[in-house]
Amino acid sequence: MGNSEVTYNRIAMLRAERGISRRQLADALGVHYQTVGYLERGEFSPSLHLALRICAYFEVPVEVVFSLDPFPRLGAESNSAARPA
Amino acid sequence: MGNSEVTYNRIAMLRAERGISRRQLADALGVHYQTVGYLERGEFSPSLHLALRICAYFEVPVEVVFSLDPFPRLGAESNSAARPA
DNA sequence: CGTAAATGTAGTACACCTACTACATCTTTG
DNA sequence: CAAAGATGTAGTAGGTGTACTACATTTACG
Numbered sequence: 001m002g003n004s005e006v007t008y009n010r011i012a013m014l015r016a017e018r019g020i021s022r023r024q025l026a027d028a029l030g031v032h033y034q035t036v037g038y039l040e041r042g043e044f045s046p047s048l049h050l051a052l053r054i055c056a057y058f059e060v061p062v063e064v065v066f067s068l069d070p071f072p073r074l075g076a077e078s079n080s081a082a083r084p085a
Numbered sequence: 086m087g088n089s090e091v092t093y094n095r096i097a098m099l100r101a102e103r104g105i106s107r108r109q110l111a112d113a114l115g116v117h118y119q120t121v122g123y124l125e126r127g128e129f130s131p132s133l134h135l136a137l138r139i140c141a142y143f144e145v146p147v148e149v150v151f152s153l154d155p156f157p158r159l160g161a162e163s164n165s166a167a168r169p170a
Numbered sequence: 171c172g173t174a175a176a177t178g179t180a181g182t183a184c185a186c187c188t189a190c191t192a193c194a195t196c197t198t199t200g
Numbered sequence: 201c202a203a204a205g206a207t208g209t210a211g212t213a214g215g216t217g218t219a220c221t222a223c224a225t226t227t228a229c230g
């Protein structure tokens with residue numbers, strides 16, 4: 001029973017990081033600006049085609065933006081280059 | 086007008102490489118065996134969720150299986166480790 | 171306050187993904 | 201030949217992704 005249909009994404013994070021609005025992203029992707037909102041809110045997942053275009057726009061691998069499992073919080077322990085003295 | 090909606094995939098290649106049938110792959114993915122056929126024939130693209138499950142099954146990055154652009158033929162010159170003496 | 175920009179909610183409409191059933195073809199094996 | 205497995209075609213049905221319009225809310229700026 002683990003919500004087996006959900007796909008998680010970090011579109012909002014990447015958009016915040018680059019400092020662009022939903023409308024700007026939507027225009028760059030060629031989709032309706034509401035579609036970006038739906039995706040960020042998790043109301044549904046993008047088509048594979050749109051997902052690939054999103055990753056191409058941000059210039060990152062698909063796994064950076066989309067995942068079958070929830071993304072860890074920023075600062076969560078996981079990688080080996082962490083450890084602040 | 087370059088067919089802007091198509092997504093290319095190498096499901097058939099990966100499946101051939103591993104020597105499994107469509108039925109076996111479909112069962113492992115939890116989809117109908119005809120769905121795998123539709124995907125391999127390019128009749129439509131998978132949902133993002135299914136695409137991620139396919140890549141997880143084959144244990145490869147998404148870009149290895151799916152692309153907005155056609156995949157090069159095997160043996161086509163492109164990488165730097167080529168050149169057979 | 172008035173305006174604009176960014177975001178959220180609501181609702182309709184259509185195209186596409188996926189399941190499923192049935193049947194045809196081709197190849198392999200006994 | 202008979203049987204089984206892999207693949208292709210055809211058709212129906214239901215759920216989901218995307219477009220689009222309209223309106224509310226919040227924040228920032230003059």
